Amino acid sequence: MAQLTLLQAVNDALKTEMKKDDRVVIFGEDVGYVGGVFRATEGLQKEFGESRCFDTPLCESGIIGAAIGMSLYGLRPIAEIQFLDFIYPAFDQIISEAAKMRYRSGGQFTCPMVIRTPYGGGIKGGHYHSQSTEAFFAHTPGLKVVIPSNPYDAKGLLISAIRDPDPVMFLEPKRLYRSLKGEVPEGDYTVPIGKAHSVCEGTDVTLFCYGAMVPVCTEAAKKANGQGTSCEVVDLRTITPLDMEAILAAAQKTGRVVIVHEAVKTAGFGAEISALISEKAMEYMKAPILRVAGFDTPFPYTLEHVYMPDSVRVLRAIEKVMKY
Amino acid sequence: MTVEMVQILKPDGSLVNSKIEPKISEADLKKMYRVMVLTRFLDERGLTLQRQGRIGFYVTSTGQEAIVGSALPLQKEDWIFPAYREHAVGLFRGFPLKVFIGQLFGNSEDLNKGRQMPNHFAYAPIHYVSISSPIATQVAQAAGAAIASKIRKDSAIAITYCGDGGTSEGEFHAGMNFAGAFKAPCVFFCSNNQYAISVPVEKQTAQPVIAEKAKAYGFPGIRVDGNDVLAVYQVVKEAVTRAREGQGPTLIEAFTFRMGAHSSSDDPTRYCPKSKLEEWSQKDPIKRFKTYLISKKLWSEAEDTKLIEQVKQEISDTVTEVMKGTPPSLSSMFEEVYQEMPLNLQWQKEELLEEARAKGEFLDSSEAFPL
């Protein structure tokens, strides 16, 4: 099996689906000729031609609006937004249009499309190349929000997203784009949307995370293990629809929960997980549910390394729930 | 194409027609030239600092320094809504070099307090509004400032800058349309450097002359040779005068070329033919202006050599000084989110300070990524 980076796995998934389904088209800013500023679409224009993979004008509302039109017409568009931080000109098209098309037309019209975009911090990108605003999209019924944390899942989840009958936000943790490699099978396979995955088993504390926070939590779990605390790490992989059964089972198993995301703490997705556990499994809890998250400030530049949750901060939270 | 390109200096530095030579004082001519040279070497140093890992990122304006011509007609009360390649405009209007370099380092010498990545300048004393990454957002804001000036019956005008790529964003339309509808004192300056990262302008719009877009909004559009500082000065001066006299906005398209990479994260050899670079290096705005100044007997090679030494020294001294700065304090991260710090931020700040004490060293990451 090939050892690929997350970025290569994304490229592989796109290629696999483009080969299989001639309705799949890919476009965005700098996506065609040079293959994307991160090179996620490298080689696709050459292999599949300019009508399947192309550059667009610099206009996110146009990119997403056009993707909606194409999906209504019967194509399977994959729109790349260069950075999640630049998606807001398209917010109306995503929130008011793509997300609601099926519902508002009584199922007459649908928008099967994927919006791929790098998100998250850790690359010294300042306010506008670093944010994690997945909660905006998770707060919108009609959208699915998928966030892979490793090359294998990235390919399998992206193929699922492309085949999904509903619009999918596919958020790629850019910090992990090239920082780790993993085994990725050739050709066609899928990882189901809406299913969490237990990265490592444990009995004392359950860590919930996704995206770039998965390796951070794994590292924290290792450190905790050295101190005699056994941690379960659950990678959510999809935040909408949420794998509620898996979350409740993992929370009940240990009775101690720490939720980790790099997004702003207040009204971040961690609050949703915490509320779910409080509502459905409070009686199993041995300690308060803690969140380790970005601070309620815009994403800073020089102090990025302080802002981003790291394994030390996660470990402190683990110690806190153990001491409670 | 119905719009012609305004040019005063030919690429070889000679006048197209001596009758259209603008009247600019010797002091202003020399100041513009100095800022252009300063900008060129500042960009060179900025890139070097980035490659040495001393700063995280840099954007050059190499080849586009003639934009300084748009700064001369402005008055102190005017407002500037920049994109990110208008270094020369800021420096000409009074942006201190130390503030510029301080921002690159994001340390205690940075007025922005290390909160933004390099090249995202802001300097309130000259109304140089805070730069942000999202393209073209400033265009609509400039229209707003211009409308405000009109509401208050002030004489201030607003000028805003964007690239050819920026014209594709909805906010370009919004800003142009607002300014037109309100007949606001606003000048839209589009630097058509022919690329938006890798995307050539032909793919950006089916209209080969961006200045023509003004028609759709009911005000004049003018195309100017963006490498000709005198022509840039002249057309902006006329647009500023129109705006100040209540005749509404103007769109200026400065036809130019980005001689460097898009940013320190970019490699233009992947998409830009070498021949294009060679073609445009013949049209260098600094060389052209220098030839003109020498022909007017306002400048000499000896003075030029001295100036280059001077600006290099000034940059070096400032870099050395700024590098003595210290990183922003942890608590500064929580300040100025609002005027007053709400409880959630106070709690988070206290928690962080407590953790920091327990934690000791922080890890750093500085991998190069395309921004």
Ligand SMILES: Cc1ncc(C[n+]2csc(CCOP(=O)(O)OP(=O)(O)O)c2C)c(N)n1
């Ligand atoms: C809303 C938004 N979308 C995408 C980007 C990423 N991006 C940064 S610069 C750039 C190209 C800008 O081109 P242009 O406006 O022509 O200006 P130039 O860089 O050529 O001066 C792009 C796509 C961004 N900063 N903001």
